[in-house]
Amino acid sequence: MNDQAEMLRKIVHMKKDEQNDDSSGFDNKQARVITITSGKGGVGKTNVTVNLALALSKKGLKVVILDVDFGLANIDVLFGIVPKYSLLDLIHDEKSIFEVLTDGPENIKFLSGGSGVEELIHLDRKKLKKFVSNISLLDSMFDVILIDTGAGLSQNVMSFVLAADEVILVTTPEPTAITDAYALVKMISRRDHKKAIQVLVNRAETRKEAEDVANKLCVVSEKFLSLKLFKIGYILYDENVRKSVKMQKPFSLYNPRCTATKNVLEIADKLFSQPDSKIGSGAKSYISKLLSFFGV
Ligand SMILES: Nc1ncnc2c1ncn2[C@@H]1O[C@H](COP(=O)(O)OP(=O)(O)O)[C@@H](O)[C@H]1O
Ligand SMILES: [Mg+2]
Numbered sequence: 001m002n003d004q005a006e007m008l009r010k011i012v013h014m015k016k017d018e019q020n021d022d023s024s025g026f027d028n029k030q031a032r033v034i035t036i037t038s039g040k041g042g043v044g045k046t047n048v049t050v051n052l053a054l055a056l057s058k059k060g061l062k063v064v065i066l067d068v069d070f071g072l073a074n075i076d077v078l079f080g081i082v083p084k085y086s087l088l089d090l091i092h093d094e095k096s097i098f099e100v101l102t103d104g105p106e107n108i109k110f111l112s113g114g115s116g117v118e119e120l121i122h123l124d125r126k127k128l129k130k131f132v133s134n135i136s137l138l139d140s141m142f143d144v145i146l147i148d149t150g151a152g153l154s155q156n157v158m159s160f161v162l163a164a165d166e167v168i169l170v171t172t173p174e175p176t177a178i179t180d181a182y183a184l185v186k187m188i189s190r191r192d193h194k195k196a197i198q199v200l201v202n203r204a205e206t207r208k209e210a211e212d213v214a215n216k217l218c219v220v221s222e223k224f225l226s227l228k229l230f231k232i233g234y235i236l237y238d239e240n241v242r243k244s245v246k247m248q249k250p251f252s253l254y255n256p257r258c259t260a261t262k263n264v265l266e267i268a269d270k271l272f273s274q275p276d277s278k279i280g281s282g283a284k285s286y287i288s289k290l291l292s293f294f295g296v
Contacts, residue, residue: 034167048170201213
């Protein structure tokens, strides 16, 4: 283990009072960290993330979105909100996590990663310590942390996926999207053969088509990778999605009664009706795993 890895381990395992953060008054609650990813781009990850966040918030859960799709940071675009701060302000300035989060609709908060994520690798001890203790505070502030990643098989995306408790893998019924989704599952299974991956089929023409796609992915993954995938649901093709994106409004706010909104509400119900839905290893554990995958 190199010096930096040793240092990180110490920081992460420090007791709260040693960290000198101001969370000592909070209980030991841990947030559920869910990464939303896909093999292919443009399949609907950001729309899923934003509208799932709204659906969970409607259920009374406190939700924060971390946007780590570099270059294509578009959570803010879908909300039609220009954030004042990004992850960079947390890393390099005196800003705390409370200050860098931006208010979205319905009590949702979000943070744009920007290029900040790549800079984590180069932080000195003091900055890393501040970063980890600030991120750890998300556990006491939120019930759910949704992470919108980029698409594809890059090391960066893989790190965000592997560090999370749960993964929502978005695909459309297009053969290219399915193939890329399978390639991603294959890569994940090599590193973590027990990862909880939930398949979400977006832009399906019918419920039957969505089920066929999900079944196909589940069958091949179990047969060839010995990895059991879960089916979390589907969102049908709905013109309201395209229209709402143009208006820079999440579709579930644009049209609360449209098919896509109903589908996303079903997904939220399913996600939080699972028996282990209270279990999550939390933001602190997530960030330590993530940094170790980054080689910090
Ligand atoms: N269920 C859907 N029905 C119709 N169009 C959709 C649906 N989901 C996504 N889209 C379209 O696909 C585009 C890309 O979606 P987006 O969430 O930005 O994908 P990603 O984040 O995976 O790149 C949206 O702007 C929208 O026009
Ligand atoms: Mg996106």
